[in-house]
Amino acid sequence: MALNLQHNSAPAAVEDRRAILDNPGFGRFFTDHMVKVDWTVADGWADGAVIPYGPLSLDPATMALHYGQLIFEGLKAYHQPDGSIATFRPEANAQRFQRSARRLAMPELPVETFVDSLQALVDIDRSWVPSGADTSLYLRPFMISTEVGLGVRPADSYSYLLIGSPAGAYFPRGVQPVNVWLSTEYTRAAPGGTGEAKCAGNYAASLVAQAQAAAEGCDQVVWLDAVEHRLVEEMGGMNLYFVYGSGPNARIVTPKLSGTLLPGITRDSLLTLANDLGYVSAEAEISTEDWRLGNESGELTEVFACGTAAVITPVGEVKSAAHSWTVGDGKPGPITMQLRQALLDVQTGEAPDKHGWMHTLVAAE
Numbered sequence: 001m002a003l004n005l006q007h008n009s010a011p012a013a014v015e016d017r018r019a020i021l022d023n024p025g026f027g028r029f030f031t032d033h034m035v036k037v038d039w040t041v042a043d044g045w046a047d048g049a050v051i052p053y054g055p056l057s058l059d060p061a062t063m064a065l066h067y068g069q070l071i072f073e074g075l076k077a078y079h080q081p082d083g084s085i086a087t088f089r090p091e092a093n094a095q096r097f098q099r100s101a102r103r104l105a106m107p108e109l110p111v112e113t114f115v116d117s118l119q120a121l122v123d124i125d126r127s128w129v130p131s132g133a134d135t136s137l138y139l140r141p142f143m144i145s146t147e148v149g150l151g152v153r154p155a156d157s158y159s160y161l162l163i164g165s166p167a168g169a170y171f172p173r174g175v176q177p178v179n180v181w182l183s184t185e186y187t188r189a190a191p192g193g194t195g196e197a198k199c200a201g202n203y204a205a206s207l208v209a210q211a212q213a214a215a216e217g218c219d220q221v222v223w224l225d226a227v228e229h230r231l232v233e234e235m236g237g238m239n240l241y242f243v244y245g246s247g248p249n250a251r252i253v254t255p256k257l258s259g260t261l262l263p264g265i266t267r268d269s270l271l272t273l274a275n276d277l278g279y280v281s282a283e284a285e286i287s288t289e290d291w292r293l294g295n296e297s298g299e300l301t302e303v304f305a306c307g308t309a310a311v312i313t314p315v316g317e318v319k320s321a322a323h324s325w326t327v328g329d330g331k332p333g334p335i336t337m338q339l340r341q342a343l344l345d346v347q348t349g350e351a352p353d354k355h356g357w358m359h360t361l362v363a364a365e
């Protein structure tokens with residue numbers, strides 16, 4: 001896949017970029033370039049291009065704006081101790097992007113094109129990768145339908161785009177547990193729906209529930225199954241893990257993929273990483289009753305959420321219409337913090353990459 005290169009003739013000034021990298025926050029600033037690859041029914045994927053970052057010009061009747069064929073991914077690039085820049089399991093993101101595309105009747109981007117696009121953007125915008133502890137360049141691949149018209153059917157043209165945004169430490173003042181609201185009024189995903197796809201519509205549908213959680217004094221919403229509102233599925237845009245017991249005999253369990261959960265790459269990696277650390281890991285059904293009674297008896301010691309953006313976030317308090325309770329002592333648990341550090345150490349090259357998860361994007365100079 002050839003990516004033509006069109007340099008940004010007016011990149012950010014060095015001092016402006018430095019000021020941004022000192023305090024990037026999340027998703028507020030973008031690098032000097034982006035990648036664009038177009039697809040049409042007639043010709044398939046065209047040659048892509050690295051072009052200056054800037055607005056898209058879209059006809060108001062562009063189908064994506066009306067019927068929501070819009071899928072995305074999220075992954076991070078990190079400086080490595082040897083001076084290279086690497087990312088974590090990009091082929092897994094590329095494959096998930098293909099599954100999301102299939103579900104939304106969109107064309108599948110070849111895995112190789114996806115990975116090449118990451119490499120091309122991070123190569124040209126390498127000076128945008130922050131180097132402080134827990135910082136990274138967040139990469140956001142996405143695809144939209146571009147055909148113009150209001151007829152409802154899969155579009156006949158699409159654009160794949162990739163943008164990059166420097167990301168600061170998620171917990172600049174130390175890891176803080178979140179309080180969660182168990183939502184029985186709203187659901188994120190129903191059987192046969194789009195819950196397994198990383199599509200924009202899932203997020204649009206989640207915002208009112210997130211607002212309700214906030215009104216209940218909670219940081220995040222926990223999604224339950226759509227049929228009985230009994231089984232725990234996810235927290236906001238992150239997967240969940242439950243820690244039973246403590247010390248070397250601890251067992252970590254994540255809700256099993258049911259067709260309505262987003263199969264997180266962090267979730268999948270932790271099943272393996274927990275084994276590496278000597279814990280038993282499993283996928284199982286977990287109900288809100290299991291959660292409440294497990295915390296009550298002390299058998300369930302820690303709960304955390306996981307995803308690319310925040311890595312691992314401990315859950316401190318749980319609230320529902322009927323009950324509220326504390327997870328463990330309400331503080332970040334030891335296994336939660338150990339897993340968090342172990343994963344970060346692999347991603348930042350501080351620990352050996354036993355499973356071949358790291359992918360070099362830019363070689364050391």
Ligand SMILES: *Cc1c(COP(=O)(O)O)cnc(C)c1O
Nearest residue numbers: 237238239262264265266307308
């Ligand atoms: C992206 C996402 C996750 C986490 O996936 P990762 O691959 O670990 O970043 C979890 N839940 C939802 C709803 C998501 O969109």
